[in-house]
Amino acid sequence: MSKVISLLLLVASAVPLIFAQVPGLGSCPSNVQVQSNFQLPDFLGQWYEYERYPFVFEAGGKCTYARYASLPNGTVSVYNFNINSITNRKSDISGTAKVVAPAKLLVRFSGMPDFVSGSNYWVLGTDYSSYAVVYSCTDFYNIFNTKVIWVLTRERKPSESVISQARQVIDDNKLSKRFLLKTNQDNCPAS
Numbered sequence: 001m002s003k004v005i006s007l008l009l010l011v012a013s014a015v016p017l018i019f020a021q022v023p024g025l026g027s028c029p030s031n032v033q034v035q036s037n038f039q040l041p042d043f044l045g046q047w048y049e050y051e052r053y054p055f056v057f058e059a060g061g062k063c064t065y066a067r068y069a070s071l072p073n074g075t076v077s078v079y080n081f082n083i084n085s086i087t088n089r090k091s092d093i094s095g096t097a098k099v100v101a102p103a104k105l106l107v108r109f110s111g112m113p114d115f116v117s118g119s120n121y122w123v124l125g126t127d128y129s130s131y132a133v134v135y136s137c138t139d140f141y142n143i144f145n146t147k148v149i150w151v152l153t154r155e156r157k158p159s160e161s162v163i164s165q166a167r168q169v170i171d172d173n174k175l176s177k178r179f180l181l182k183t184n185q186d187n188c189p190a191s
């Protein structure tokens with residue numbers, strides 16, 4: 001009996017992790033296009049999270065932003081910040097990203113176990129000055145995949161026309177907008 005209970009507890013505790021990303025059947029789609037002629041230096045700097053597919057680090061987070069800077073060894077430093085919506089506590093996480101192909105990065109956060117190579121971070125489209133659409137898809141043995149999409153904006157409160165340009169990128173890649181969740185950027189500390 002206690003074995004059944006432990007199993008149920010294990011399953012229950014794993015569910016939020018799995019559903020924190022959007023699952024799909026089969027492998028990651030192969031027809032996703034990244035930003036052509038991607039210019040990493042123009043992409044660096046600060047981005048606010050406008051909306052996203054659910055993602056575990058940011059679950060329940062508000063005032064979320066990311067900062068990217070180039071490091072002397074050719075990698076990119078990653079700094080993510082948010083405020084817990086429930087406890088109001090600030091939280092942040094740092095990592096580094098390696099450019100593996102144009103507009104395709106591999107991000108590793110500190111504390112990730114060594115056997116984890118990192119998360120895919122693909123810039124599907126950006127104008128560098130107002131919006132960026134970032135996509136991450138992970139394959140699990142070609143049986144299922146999990147996807148995360150972030151719509152990032154240079155301004156904390158972007159205009160509707162900026163957002164429609166970003167959404168066009170998602171449509172062009174035949175990815176669903178259904179799971180996008182708007183990030184609360186109200187009453188945030190200056191940053």
Ligand SMILES: *[C@@H]1O[C@H](CO)[C@@H](O)[C@H](O)[C@H]1NC(C)=O
Nearest residue numbers: 071072073074075095096098
């Ligand atoms: C590049 O430098 C950063 C910061 O010093 C370090 O964390 C990272 O591991 C380095 N990456 C490589 C591939 O050398």
